[in-house]
Amino acid sequence: MANITYIEASGQATTLNLPDGWSLMQGATANGVDGILGECGGSCACATCHCYVDEARLTDLAPASDNELAMLENVAAERRPGSRLACQIKATAALDGLIIHLPEMQE
Amino acid sequence: MTAHIVIIGAGQAGVQTAEALRAGGFAGAITLLGDEPHGPYHRPPLSKAWLAGDIGAEQLVMRAPEALARKNIALRTHTPVSAIDRAARQVKLADGSTLSYSGLVLATGAAPRSLPLPGGAAQGVLALRSRMDASAMAERMAMCIEKQLSVVVIGGGFIGLEVAATARKKGLRVTVLEAAPRLLGRVLAPLLSDWYAALHGSQGVHLKLGAQITALETDRQGAVSGVRLADGTLLAAGLVVVGIGVSANDQLARDAGLECERGIVVDACGRTSDPVIMAAGDCTARRLPDGSLLRLESVQNATEQGKSVAAALLGQERPFTATPWFWSDQYDKKLQMAGLSSGADQWAVRGDMDSGSFSVYHLRAGQLLAVDSVNASRDHLQARKLLDAGVSPTPAQVGDAAFDLGTLLLK
Numbered sequence: 001m002a003n004i005t006y007i008e009a010s011g012q013a014t015t016l017n018l019p020d021g022w023s024l025m026q027g028a029t030a031n032g033v034d035g036i037l038g039e040c041g042g043s044c045a046c047a048t049c050h051c052y053v054d055e056a057r058l059t060d061l062a063p064a065s066d067n068e069l070a071m072l073e074n075v076a077a078e079r080r081p082g083s084r085l086a087c088q089i090k091a092t093a094a095l096d097g098l099i100i101h102l103p104e105m106q107e
Numbered sequence: 108m109t110a111h112i113v114i115i116g117a118g119q120a121g122v123q124t125a126e127a128l129r130a131g132g133f134a135g136a137i138t139l140l141g142d143e144p145h146g147p148y149h150r151p152p153l154s155k156a157w158l159a160g161d162i163g164a165e166q167l168v169m170r171a172p173e174a175l176a177r178k179n180i181a182l183r184t185h186t187p188v189s190a191i192d193r194a195a196r197q198v199k200l201a202d203g204s205t206l207s208y209s210g211l212v213l214a215t216g217a218a219p220r221s222l223p224l225p226g227g228a229a230q231g232v233l234a235l236r237s238r239m240d241a242s243a244m245a246e247r248m249a250m251c252i253e254k255q256l257s258v259v260v261i262g263g264g265f266i267g268l269e270v271a272a273t274a275r276k277k278g279l280r281v282t283v284l285e286a287a288p289r290l291l292g293r294v295l296a297p298l299l300s301d302w303y304a305a306l307h308g309s310q311g312v313h314l315k316l317g318a319q320i321t322a323l324e325t326d327r328q329g330a331v332s333g334v335r336l337a338d339g340t341l342l343a344a345g346l347v348v349v350g351i352g353v354s355a356n357d358q359l360a361r362d363a364g365l366e367c368e369r370g371i372v373v374d375a376c377g378r379t380s381d382p383v384i385m386a387a388g389d390c391t392a393r394r395l396p397d398g399s400l401l402r403l404e405s406v407q408n409a410t411e412q413g414k415s416v417a418a419a420l421l422g423q424e425r426p427f428t429a430t431p432w433f434w435s436d437q438y439d440k441k442l443q444m445a446g447l448s449s450g451a452d453q454w455a456v457r458g459d460m461d462s463g464s465f466s467v468y469h470l471r472a473g474q475l476l477a478v479d480s481v482n483a484s485r486d487h488l489q490a491r492k493l494l495d496a497g498v499s500p501t502p503a504q505v506g507d508a509a510f511d512l513g514t515l516l517l518k
Contacts, residue, residue: 022166032171039119039410041149041169042156045434045443046406067441070484107410 018091035102077103110135116214117141120388123413217353226323256345267350375426377416387412446477455502
């Protein structure tokens with residue numbers, strides 16, 4: 001389980017308690033957090049679940065795969081050092097308290 | 108009458124249309140009608156994570172009801188439509204009630220083709236399209252595991268091969284039967300078809316190409332027990348998966364007199380032959396400038412047409428002209444396709460096929476038509492740019508790993 005805080009581009013913040021194994025994309029879409037589309041359903045194929053992870057916490061996450069790094073080159077909003085795809089980040093206890101910011105656009 | 112846009116179909120195209128209407132400033136009423144009991148969900152994981160039992164229903168949700176409600180999109184699940192009255196601009200629901208519309212969007216999807224053979228409708232003969240289909244298939248797979256029965260997949264297309272991969276992951280014995288001489292013959296280059304045949308073989312799938320099926324055998328209870336081939340062979344099976352393609356759900360449109368041919372015929376903006384009726388997604392067939400019809404069955408087509416249709420309803424031109432793309436996950440291999448490969452006369456490979464990370468470039472008379480990438484997302488994304496720009500590398504440039512194809516885009 002992990003408490004994850006999503007901050008939308010509007011500033012709207014939502015904290016969700018995600019079970020282990022849920023992706024951060026799944027948490028957002030299942031709970032009505034706007035700002036994450038996840039068009040491909042979590043296959044790392046569309047780059048519409050772009051998020052900015054608090055850089056200080058990046059090392060708590062499993063590193064991005066080559067596939068994810070490639071798809072991150074195709075995000076609609078600015079790519080930053082903390083850019084990740086939310087469908088590729090799975091909730092674990094190590095992520096508890098993580099804050100992610102959502103970009104203004106996903107496509 | 109106040110503005111009311113009715114969208115028939117609450118899948119990818121329907122949801123995209125509704126949200127794009129709001130994003131585009133539409134202030135009237137939007138009703139999103141779905142015939143399934145649950146709200147919008149992601150279909151791509153059905154043949155993989157869902158079938159494997161790795162995720163639950165909540166993880167499949169595409170849009171939570173509250174997210175749609177916030178956008179003032181009225182979702183009505185379990186609400187099949189029985190007819191469209193174009194003269195009265197009304198939709199008749201299966202319960203006998205009617206809804207008036209000022210604009211109508213058909214996002215009715217497609218349905219799996221059934222097997223036109225004896226036994227083709229027997230218990231245990233299943234296709235995969237909806238969440239319920241996938242759940243029924245997962246249950247049948249569990250029964251096969253318990254009773255040590257095999258799975259036979261009819262059709263070596265994307266759905267069939269993804270299901271085969273998931274079944275192998277569960278430890279089931281799997282045979283894939285394909286009528287054509289190679290897998291995915293309509294989309295992949297022959298050398299990539301061979302590569303996928305080898306991949307499935309290495310994962311323990313028994314593959315029969317050029318297979319001719321004469322009947323499905325059933326037991327006394329009417330459940331499928333095996334697949335009979337033309338050469339007399341009987342393949343025992345507790346589950347037969349039918350993945351032989353889909354047909355557009357265009358019956359409502361046909362009954363209403365809209366132009367249909369292999370789907371609801373639309374222009375590049377998703378307009379049908381009725382000016383206040385649009386269509387988007389798997390139910391459509393797009394009329395191209397040369398008069399031919401293009402049918403695409405993909406998430407990208409659903410989202411792009413959804414956006415085009417919303418724009419058209421708002422009086423704007425937003426044709427969908429981007430390069431088509433698609434993907435398929437099988438085992439740990441991600442196939443990403445860009446462009447349309449039909450008509451290719453030459454193929455060139457970038458990367459080492461034995462390494463499991465490479466791309467196949469389809470060319471016709473020197474012009475790049477399509478690129479299929481396996482575990483090579485950078486090639487795929489670059490291919491979309493090359494195709495969008497109409498830029499073609501030579502086969503020698505494709506084969507030269509030291510040559511950056513991206514430089515072709517700078518000229």
